Amino acid sequence: MALGCGLVSGCGSDSGTPTLNWYVNPDGVETLTELAEQCSTADYRIAIQLLPSAATDQRTQLARRLAAEDSSTDLMSLDPVFVAEFANAGWLLRMPDDVAAEVSGGDVLAGAAQTVTWNDGVYAIPQWANTQVLWYRKSLARAAGLDLTKPVTWDQLIDGAAKADGTVGVQANKYEAYVVWINALLQGAGGEIVSDTEAGRDAKVEIDSDAGRSTAQIIRKLADSPAAQPDLTVSNEGTTLPYMFGDGSPGEFMVNWTFVYGNYKGEVGDSITQADFDDLAWARYPQTVAGQQSKPPIGGIDIGVGAYTRHPEFAQAAARCVTTNEAQTALAVQSGLMPSRSSAYAAPDLVNAYPKDLLDLFRTSIDQGGPRPKSAYYAMISGAVQARWHPPTTVDPGRTPAESAQFLSDVLQGKALL
Incomplete structure (x- = not known):
């Protein structure tokens, strides 16, 4: 229906009140629909169009529309890693100077603000930000002999979980979240997958480094450990959740996104007890190298405006409306999607919905976190890394970083296909 609407009529008539199509991912759709209604005006109305659930499929659908110069793609919810690609292709309108100043003015958390710039311009507005923290059971930490009020390393977690018959939960299926893990491990060791990304295909491949080998050592250590979950090679954000509670197990140390708190809270009285929930705790993302900040x-999601929209001023006004503090607070409270603005964390409704120390941890992690490579060729970069680092059971510190660096370089230069 959405495709036909775009090809036939642009989902709006040439006369009367225009309709702005907002392509959204499936997270928080009910709240997003409310925002679309609230931000519609006498000049325009905003209509929600649903994208596929997978980030790669979202990119594909939007890219096809924009490459065809589709004028019905007015607003879009973008995974941050696609902003650079779309901006570089000329598919996004550059935000006005006042919006750019607002995004970089200090209230937008640094990690989120980094995701919307390209070639010194701002091409989207952060709507909500996501980050991963370490979720665990207090009882498991005690059994493992770990004091998680202090920084903890991946090595300590893996060893502690094995000692206490617990597990370590990660996302290691062959998909984008596995690259998220690899990238965080690399950056935690002071490295990165690629640098000089504005050089495009000539970006410098950095993954074959000491940081890359440290990353490979951690992945292989977990794969070989009794703390590895049995479905490690196909694990995702959802498959790791059941290991925290149930079946008399001591629990897990799990890295996962901000939705986890609301997920377990909603299970109290159903699949878990209040005592189980009270045993849940959280800490900063683990260190790759001891003493080096993770x-x-x-x-998260950034809101971009399509370059071919018939109503650029209306679309930019709508983008600002759906990213206000009030909009971000509603997404956080109702859907567990955390604000990208620091001041929104003081909203009374949000403070009432989450423990203060957890909100502080989310905000700090977003502000001090590490985005994935900002490149117009990110889809190639991600695919090449997945191709050589999966499955985690075959990762070899002495071989994988070098082989993946060569393959990634060949892919970028057009000498190899994914």
């Missing part, structure tokens, strides 16, 4: 992953 770089928690950065995710």
